[in-house]
Every structure is written in C-alpha cells, then in structure tokens.
Amino acid sequence: MARRVLTIADRIEISTGVKPGWEVRKIARHLGRDPGVISREIRRNRNADGTYRAVGADVKAERRRTRPQDAKVASCPVLRARVLADLRQSRTPRQIPGRLRLEAADASVERMPNSLLADGHVASHEAIYQFIYAMPRAELVKHGVFLQSKRTRRHTRPQPGSRTKKAPIVGMTPLSERDLSALERRVPGHWEGDLIIGKNGATCAITLVERMSRYVTILACPMGKDSASIADILIEHTRELPEMMRASLAWDQGSEITRHAALSLATALPVYFADSRSPWQRPSNENTNRLIREYLPKGEAIPAHQPYLRAISSELNERPRATLGYLTPRESFQRLLVGQPHVASTP
Template identity: 50%
Template sequence: MSTASSRTPLSLLDREEISRGLAEGLEQKEIAERIGRSPSVVSREIRRHGGRERYRAAHANSHAAMARRRPKVRKLDRLPGLRREVLARLGRGHSPDQIAGRLRREHGHRDPDRVISHEAVYTWIYALPTGELARHGVRLRSGRTTRRPRGRAGTPGARIVGMRSIDERPAEAAGRAVPGHWEGDLIIGRNGQTALGTLVERTSRFFLPVPLLAGKNAGAVCDALIETVTGVPEILRKSLTWDRGSEMAQHQRLSLATDLAVYFAHPHSPWERGTNENTNRLLREYFPKSTDIAGDPAYLKCVAEELNARPRRILAYRTPAEVFTELLTSSVASTD
C-alpha cells in the first residue's frame, strides 16, 4: 500500500484500523504498514488519545476534529485553574520556559490540563490587550510586550599584579561535573555610586550576594568577599573566576584568607564567565540600570532566595537551591 502524506489527516477508517491492530496486539510498525502511514504518525496518534490500553477510534476522531477547529481557544483561556497557576508563577518572576518545564516536572503526562508549553504561555501573553498583564499584577521578566532581538557588549578589563589566567585553572573547573567552582563580578548602580558583588556556583547556578556597604574599591571588595566566602563550606570552595576589573586587585589576600584560588578571564570575554553573566542579567530585574543598588543584607538575602528558587531548564527544571543542597550533601557524604 502506498504511504499517504504525513500531512494528510487520519480518517475515521484509519483510526478504526489502528484500534483493531491494537486489539490484535500488533506492533505500531505493523499497524503503520497496514494503513499506509509512517510509524511516527501512528505512535503520535496512539499517545495523544489514551495510549495502547485506552485508545478508541471514535473518541480519537472526535477529539482530533475539535483540535483542528479555528479559531482555537487558547489553553490558558479555557482552563482557569492552569491560568491562575501560570499567573502566580509569573508573579514570582519565573519565565514562561521555567514555568512550562517545572509544570512538566511536577505533573508529567498524568494530567494534561496542568501542563503547558512555553510558546503557549508567550502567545497568550502577547495576545492580551496592552496593560492587561499588569492588571493581573505580573509582568514578563524582560519587561517586553513583543519579542525582539537583543545583544550585550563586554566590558573592558584592567591589569592586576600577580593574576593567574583562566588558562591555568584546573581542568575540572572548566566542566561542571565537580562542584565548588565559582564565578564572580560586580553590578554597578546609578552613576557608579553603589554596587553589588555577585557569586554563582557553576554546577548548581546557586547565587550568593556580596553586599558592598563600604564601597567598591579593592580593599572593600576583598573584605566583603572574605566575609561571604567563609560562610561557604570548605568542601565547596575550590576556585573563583573573575573578570579583570581593578576591584579584584587584592585577590591574593582573598586567597590567603579563604583558601580559594582566584583566576581571571581573558579581556573582553564575558562568555568565559557565562553563568555569572546570566545571573547578573537576572539581577537587573531587581536592580535596573541607572538605579541605586540596595545594600541592605536582609533584602539581598530575599533576592537571592527568589533567584535560587527559580527552576532552570539547564538543571532539568530543578532549582539552584535544590541542586546546591544535593551537592553539599553528597560532597559531605563522600568525605565520611
């Protein structure tokens, strides 16, 4: 039998043949040959409509006809419970991708009415009237109402005495299998008057804020880093990679005080600290450019807790806090 185009919708007769084949215990490939379709078409059809045990031709045909209707009602308009869940997570600063991934992780395929794709979230948001999302009390983390390309430029570096290049960093630090390797930088407030130090662990993406209450000169930054780093368990204190800013001129004092090796990225190479760059971009949601950066440690702790509670696609939609805790537990257990 000649194979029909994969774009041609399955007919009721096709679906009845699939149902009979399943009842006979045929493999999907055999059913596909019987109706002249590719095995992938048959596989998707069975999966969408109940699986091998619950597939019924009439129900599948009716459901497929409804799905082809235009205009389609968006899932978030059709399911108020799912809409409330998505809006709540948007309000906590989660991106559509993080929301979609976390819902899949929490509910899997058990309840299709409790999962949604990130594209469906975006299209629903962009279809809303201007200001409607704000009336729900939430906004996209980017602040955009339409998609647009974006770019980011690197920042110039500075010469530092006794620096060790990223090229000298241990091979294990280049990957992410071994925890305890950190990246760091500063984000600067309005007119350069305020700043915040940022540390992020490469494996877990766990973020630590470094309050700079005494300023952002080399001595103040070193003192603040020593105070923050000494709070990290020694087993997760292996290396720190920074850019070539002059605020790290006292890196040798930092290493002596914390036993943390400091390495420096190449000039104009922010991708060598990509995890930290991404974290700093997220922090700009809390501290927009041309605004002062709050130095209150309690507030910074709250910001860190929010960021560390966001599910990340790179972590299979676990949160940095979950992964960091797992790493700490397993590292301590391996030394016992």
C-alpha cells in the same frame, strides 16, 4: 633585633580572632606577639563602625607608613633661605644641591654672589623640587622663583601605552589555567563573580554563582568598589562556605579585585582571571546578572541592605532550571553538599 611589622597574614589571624570575641591577650598568644601590638593594631586600623577586617586594616597601615614626612627644606629656616636665594638667581634645583655639598665638604670654597650661608646643611634635588611644588603659586612669584620649565606643579609623565591600557593586576592567574573539571562542571565549588554597578557608579553589589548548581549569592558593598572592602566582604563570605565549596573563583580584570592575593591567603580560594573584555568566559555569572537586573535595573542605585539583596537571591534560587532537570538552584546546591546528583533524573 629589628621590629617585625604586622603582615596581611597576621591581620587575617587577628580578624579571625576578633570575630568570635577573643580577648587581645589570647590573640597575642596565638600570634606570638606582645598584647600591646595587637591592641594598638585593632585600635588604629578598625573601621568606623568598630569592626576589624584584615584587608581594610592592612590598607590603612600601609597608607600610614607612606604618609608624607616633614619637608627637609621647609622645616629648616637656614636651608630654606639659602634655597630661595639661589632660586632667585636662576640656579636650578639640580645645581643647588651640588653646590651645597661642595661647600659643606670644602671650607675653602667661597659663598656664591647673592647667596646665603648654609651652615653645612645639604639637600637633594628631589627635596628642593618638593619644596617648590608645595609652595602656593603667589608665594613663588613673591620670592621671584621661576623654573625653566615654567611649571609650578609636578606632572607625572605617563608610561608608554598607559593612555590606552590600564595597569595589569599583579599576580593574575589566567582562567585558562583553572582545572578542566571546572570548565566541564564536574566538580562543585567553582564560582564565577562580578560586580553589578548602580547609578553613576556610586553603588554596587557582588554577585556570585556556583557553576554546577547555578546557586546565586548577592553581597552588599556599603563601601562601594573599594578593593580592600571587596576583599574583606569576600573573605567573610567564603569562610562561611563548606570546604568543598571553595574550589576556585573566576573574575574579570576589574580594579575591585586587585587584592585577590589577600582573599586567597585568608580562605585558600584560588582566584582566576578571565581575559580582558571576554564576558563569555564567565557565562553563568553574566546570565545571572541579567536576571538580577529584573530586580535592580540599570540606572538605579543598588541598596546596601543585605536582607533585601538576600531576598532577591532567594527568589532566583527558587526558580526551577531546565539545565538542572527542573530542580531549583537551592535544591541542586543542597544535593551537592550531601553527595547526591545535582541534576534531577527524568522519568
């Protein structure tokens, strides 16, 4: 039976079990997997501080699966000598594989002049190109290898329009498909989110605003704008919210939210995307970010100290708002949790 690779859903379950301190065997029984698989997964893909987070672990596992393999041409001395000999004779990386296959299949075919025996070895043109581009330029010159293109490094050909447009986020659901009750602020639990960026783009923090109460949350991002780290932080925060406060999340089309599917899978929180360059579609968040900039001005580094950021959000949540009948966002949020009107009635 084929080996079943751990999925993002499996890693979310592992993360859920690790946080309260479950033993490896208990997590393995819960998932129906061998304890060795779970133990190895946690050991290999945990963070440097020893914590295990689902999205970060999934990214590490994916990178490990796609790591470069041993180059076929470079690892075989016979094949390497033959390819270099043919390249010196101005035979192209596409001609050489065809000739190798012909000689391997038909013993009556003689070796070409100034070529070497391949002993039945074959290689694809891609393997030969990888071999060439991996060699230092000085070594290419030493072996007398010159490609027709005069290039010694690979250049990716840009896709049409890629210079003016960034790649879209996979699986985006437009904000226009969100329930109308969110737009009219009739149901709690609909959030707007964004990043505020620090000096030179090196630091950042997540800002979240609940649309009905204007309740603000600021989350530290010690790993910067890395999408896996952002997803893990949002998953950890969202799981601590009451279920009624997990209706939806609106975000812009920044690359930091590309792992939105993992967030939704782990928390059942649907993520909706505003149109490109349309900040007015997330008005509560944009207005709140301006208030946050009173504490974290542009051009300054944003601290990754969560208590400091929590103190800022606490101050903002204690400012009475006219739109809430001069309740504070904290009071309004607490009223929503117990089913009371979130706006004070005026006498």
